[in-house]
Amino acid sequence: MARAVLALSIAAALAACAPRALAPPPAVTGVPSSTGYLACQQGLSGSGAMFEALVPLATREGCGFAEGVKITATPSPLNQPAVLSCPTALALTRFDLEVVQPAALQHFGKRVVKIHHVGGYTCRGINGGRKWSQHAFGNAIDVIGFDLADGTRITVGRDWRAGGAPARFLHDIARGACQVFRVVLTPAYDKAHQDHFHLDLGPERLCGI
Numbered sequence: 001m002a003r004a005v006l007a008l009s010i011a012a013a014l015a016a017c018a019p020r021a022l023a024p025p026p027a028v029t030g031v032p033s034s035t036g037y038l039a040c041q042q043g044l045s046g047s048g049a050m051f052e053a054l055v056p057l058a059t060r061e062g063c064g065f066a067e068g069v070k071i072t073a074t075p076s077p078l079n080q081p082a083v084l085s086c087p088t089a090l091a092l093t094r095f096d097l098e099v100v101q102p103a104a105l106q107h108f109g110k111r112v113v114k115i116h117h118v119g120g121y122t123c124r125g126i127n128g129g130r131k132w133s134q135h136a137f138g139n140a141i142d143v144i145g146f147d148l149a150d151g152t153r154i155t156v157g158r159d160w161r162a163g164g165a166p167a168r169f170l171h172d173i174a175r176g177a178c179q180v181f182r183v184v185l186t187p188a189y190d191k192a193h194q195d196h197f198h199l200d201l202g203p204e205r206l207c208g209i
Contacts, residue, residue: 037067040086047093048075054083063123065138076100076112082120085138088201091180092141095199099176104148107169114147116155118196127192134183140200157195160187171209178207 037053044051050073057064071089072081074096084092096115104112121138125131134140145155159166174197177184182205185198189208 037086040067040090043090044069044086044093047097049073049089049093050075051089059123061123063136065121068121068138074115077114079114079116082117082141083138084120084141085201088139088141091201092199095177095180099173099180100146103169103172103176104146107165107172108148110149112146113149115143116145116147117141117143134200134202139202140198142196142198144196156187156197174209178209184208
């Protein structure tokens, strides 16, 4: 019952602070919505995440965020801090609690104790191109692997097509991610994502699994 109440609380907080659609080049105002930002932070705190609120950021190029956080645990520790928009950080906590942990217990009988990623906020275009990446607004994170409680490391690049429990786990959580994020890109989508899951809360919808 407590887990169900927590899941509903996180989902409600995520809905309250969902990001608005951004059209490139974006106009980052640097003015947070106090009500939505507070609800988002409360959702993160209630999930057991470890984070700190960030001041608004707006770059000359048009990148940035108004309601950002630096998250270090979801509550599973991250291999390195991730700077994300608060709604994206909240979605990452949902992904951990509602998707990753149940799948890890199902396939391995063990919990995930660390999530590895290679980047959240970065001011850049998609694959270096002219269209803005959702990383440029803190709306995306690239996840590359997971550590189990027994020390086993599962990586997208090595295990997605390897077969066995690691592959089944990765495919299951990719499907689950599509219920939490708006865009999920995996090795099945294109060569640019052969070693990671791209997860984002941008304005588009795509489940590339």
